[in-house]
Amino acid sequence: MHPMIITDEPGICPICHMDLTPMKxxxxxxxxxxxxxxxxxxxxxxxxxxxxxxxxxxxxxxxxxxxxxxxxxxxxxxxxxxxxxxxxGVRTAGVVRSNLSRSIRTVGLVDYEEPKQYVVNTKIAGWVEKLYVAETGQQVKKGQKLLEIYSPELVTAQQELLLARDNYNALKQSSFAYISDSARRLLDSSRKRLQLW
Structure with a gap:
């Protein structure tokens, strides 16, 4: 441990008190x-x-x-x-200037970019009539049709809105204010119910 301590015979190191080793x-x-x-x-x-x-x-x-x-x-x-x-196992080599590069082969997992994923849930009961995007990973554009849904509830709400609109158009010129007001309220509630879907 202390190479400067050299004696002709065996002994103990005066610094660290370890046994001296023989040197050939x-x-x-x-x-x-x-x-x-x-x-x-x-x-x-x-x-x-x-x-x-x-x-x-x-x-x-x-x-x-x-x-x-x-x-x-x-x-x-x-x-x-x-x-x-x-x-x-000491190895020596001359100094050279070169680029350090190493190929690493590994296993990876390709996944979707989460911010670009969307899950669309309908608020109505019904079924899918036609599916335009049928493959996982198929690219879509903004405004592109994805599917066609048929919902009896939605059709009924749409018909109620059309009837309420026709009713309001017929009664808005009524001489009784409460009749035209109730026709307008019926039209507004039908429109709002359809918008919530």
Missing amino acids: AETGGVVETSVEQKIKYWQAPMDPTYLRDEPGKSPMGMDLIPIYEDQATGGSMISIDPTTIQNM
């Missing part, structure tokens, strides 16, 4: 660039942003570790054995 000469390691190392600053082992000029404790209660001049400037080099690189 052929596996690489830290290659020193100078024999005499000078400490540049002290750093917390778990927080590389916590730096001090002298040894001490980190906010986590751990001893600060020394950072040498060559480590701070990138003067030391770490080498890794090719066998270890192979075992780790």
Whole structure:
């Protein structure tokens, strides 16, 4: 965990108190660039942003570790054995500029656009005489006929309106005001009942 701690015999790391692991000469390691190392600053082992000029404790209660001049400037080099690189599965490639694209095959569900769907319910009893739009998904235009409905109730209401209109036309010139008024009220109520359907 702390590669700067190197001893000739087995022991315990003075920083994290873990057992030191043996290091084989052929596996690489830290290659020193100078024999005499000078400490540049002290750093917390778990927080590389916590730096001090002298040894001490980190906010986590751990001893600060020394950072040498060559480590701070990138003067030391770490080498890794090719066998270890192979075992780790490390892959390298040259830097290239290219477009990133990937095809993704997936399953989807095509559905109707809800704001463009309409459900029409009739307020009258009857049956469909003729259907002009008979397929799901068939496109329709504004004002296009969709179906023809026959309703005995609607036919009766229409006939009542026509009779009320004829009655009003015949009685509107009556000398009795209440007769012409009642004929007009009958016409209005017949028209309103038909409009509500």
